[in-house]
Structures are given as structure tokens and as C-alpha cells.
Amino acid sequence: xxxxxxxxxxxxxxxxxxxxxxxxTLGNQLGIxxxxxxxxxxxxxxxxxIRRIGGIFNSAKLGxxxxxxxxxxxxxxxxEVVEVINRYNSVxxxxxxxxxxxxxxxxxxxxxxxxxAILEDIKFKTKIDEILNLxxxxxxxxxxxxxxxxx
Amino acid sequence: xxxxxxKNIIRKLQDELPLIPEPYKAIAEDxxxxxxxxxxxxxxxxxxxxxxxxxxxxxxxxxxxxxxAMVVWVVPDEKILNAGxxxxxxxxxxxxxxxxxxPGWPYNMFIMVHAKTKQECEEIVCKIADATQxxxxxxxxxxxxxxxxxxxxxxxx
Numbered sequence: 486x487x488x489x490x491x492x493x494x495x496x497x498x499x500x501x502x503x504x505x506x507x508x509x510t511l512g513n514q515l516g517i518x519x520x521x522x523x524x525x526x527x528x529x530x531x532x533x534x535i536r537r538i539g540g541i542f543n544s545a546k547l548g549x550x551x552x553x554x555x556x557x558x559x560x561x562x563x564x565e566v567v568e569v570i571n572r573y574n575s576v577x578x579x580x581x582x583x584x585x586x587x588x589x590x591x592x593x594x595x596x597x598x599x600x601x602a603i604l605e606d607i608k609f610k611t612k613i614d615e616i617l618n619l620x621x622x623x624x625x626x627x628x629x630x631x632x633x634x635x636x
Numbered sequence: 637x638x639x640x641x642x643k644n645i646i647r648k649l650q651d652e653l654p655l656i657p658e659p660y661k662a663i664a665e666d667x668x669x670x671x672x673x674x675x676x677x678x679x680x681x682x683x684x685x686x687x688x689x690x691x692x693x694x695x696x697x698x699x700x701x702x703x704x705a706m707v708v709w710v711v712p713d714e715k716i717l718n719a720g721x722x723x724x725x726x727x728x729x730x731x732x733x734x735x736x737x738x739p740g741w742p743y744n745m746f747i748m749v750h751a752k753t754k755q756e757c758e759e760i761v762c763k764i765a766d767a768t769q770x771x772x773x774x775x776x777x778x779x780x781x782x783x784x785x786x787x788x789x790x791x792x793x
């Protein structure tokens with residue numbers, strides 16, 4: 486990872502060109518060829534710096550809404566419970582956190598009914614009756630761009 | 637309302653953009669449209685704010701952000717707007733949501749803080765507490781990432 490890679494990552498996050506030959510434009514900004522841009526991106530992906538190159542959508546504008554859910558899972562049951570929860574496409578994030586309420590996941594769904602059905606299904610399959618369902622009231626900020634920092 | 641074509645485009649863009657000289661052309665061919673039409677629709681989706689961002693999504697730990705904390709706050713109703721704006725103004729805060737409180741869960745404001753170290757995270761949170769005058773908060777550090785994926789729209793469970 487050199488300075489050029491860092492600049493490339495910043496460009497790739499902030500302004501991926503919507504035009505026929507996007508990698509030429511990126512290359513021009515960095516003073517390298519299209520081929521080198523593609524090569525470097527390939528390496529950055531292989532090394533795990535880039536998770537994906539693609540679109541991030543506004544779920545509300547697509548008729549979806551998201552909610553944050555949390556539950557208390559006994560340590561010895563964590564694996565099986567995680568397995569049940571991760572199986573849903575609607576579950577996008579799932580983290581163990583250092584709190585008595587220790588499993589936190591987000592759910593993105595297209596309807597209230599769907600949300601209820603999934604939560605009921607999770608309760609039934611895990612035999613854990615209590616799931617906190619922390620619906621968003623107001624979104625103040627969502628930022629998904631990380632400027633590369635010197636490491 | 638979204639057209640079938642827009643939904644098809646969204647299904648493609650939520651996937652991996654092909655790493656080839658003409659990625660849009662390849663997608664357009666898959667969808668049976670011209671590259672020109674695709675580029676125009678993508679720009680339109682961006683303009684309407686439906687496509688929030690197109691580009692690279694990083695593993696932020698790899699980007700040098702090793703400490704990632706969720707911080708939850710009890711903010712009195714009359715302070716919510718002000719506190720939300722102040723918290724959002726910190727560059728290290730990536731997400732700031734007001735959420736419903738619940739019996740046994742009094743916290744109604746949630747932020748994600750990203751920094752290089754835990755200590756740095758904690759310093760930022762102290763600053764936020766002073767700036768908002770909200771002192772009832774708790775840190776929840778992730779100890780294990782079990783799933784992190786991008787939502788796949790129009791592909792229901």
C-alpha cells in the first residue's frame with residue numbers, strides 16, 4: 486500500500502465516474518494508465534482493503550426501512566443463534582458487543598409485516614423471547630466514506 | 637415508483653462492478669439495453685438520491701480505523717435536535733440516529749465512532765458529551781463481527 490493506492494482509494498470512494506471508461510478518468514487524476522488503475526484495484530481487493538465496488542442505495546427511497554435489534558444470548562448458545570439470524574438476507578450487520586445485551590443486528594425490510602414475521606421467526610427458532618426492536622425515529626447522519634489515514 | 641428497468645439496474649449495481657475497462661457496457665449488455673441508456677439512468681438515480689453513492693466500500697479496519705464503538709445516549713426530548721446536530725458534526729462519527737427507547741433500554745440516541753485507538757474514541761466521546769451537555773452514555777465495542785453485508789434489494793427472504 487503506497488501513497489498512490491491511498492489516493493486511489495479516496496477517489497474510488499468519493500467519485501467513481503459514471504462514464505464509459507471510468508478507469509481512464511481515475512488514471513488521469515492520478516497520472517497512471519487505465520491498465521495500472523485496474524491492476525491496483527485488483528490487488529487492493531485481493532488484500533482485503535476493498536470490500537466491494539458498487540452502489541449503496543437509500544433504503545427509504547426504495548420503500549424499505551431498517552431497524553436495529555438486540556438480544557441477550559447466553560455465551561454457550563452464541564454460535565447457533567448467530568447462525569439462525571445470519572441466514573436472513575434482510576439481516577445486513579450482526580455484531581457481538583461487550584454488554585449484557587450482547588448481540589446486535591440490523592434488519593432492512595420492505596414492510597412492517599415482514600419485520601414482525603422475521604422477528605417472530607427468530608424468537609421461535611432461538612427460543613429467546615425478548616428482542617429489542619429499536620426503530621429509527623430520525624436519521625441525523627449516515628456516512629460511509631472513510632478517508633484513508635496514514636497507518 | 638421505480639420502473640422494472642430501474643429495479644434491474646439496482647440489482648446489478650448492488651453487486652460487484654466488473655473490473656474491466658468498460659464495466660457499464662458489460663452491465664448494459666446483461667440487461668439488454670445500450671450503455672448510453674444505462675449511464676443516463678444511473679445518473680438519474682444519483683440525482684434523485686436513490687443511489688446514495690457509487691464506488692468502493694472499504695473494510696474500515698484495514699483503512700486504519702481499528703477502534704469502532706457504538707455509543708448510546710439518553711438524551712432528553714427537548715435536547716434531541718441540538719444534540720443530533722452536534723454529534724453529526726464530528727467527522728469521526730459515521731452514523732447518528734435517534735431511536736425509540738424501550739422498557740429496559742433507556743438510550744434513545746445512537747452514534748458510531750471510528751478512530752485509530754480506543755483511547756482516541758473515548759476522547760472524542762468526552763468532547764461530544766461536553767458539547768451536548770449529555771453525560772448519560774455507554775460504550776458498546778464490537779468484540780466479534782458476525783455479518784457485514786450490503787443489502788440486496790428486490791431479492792426478498
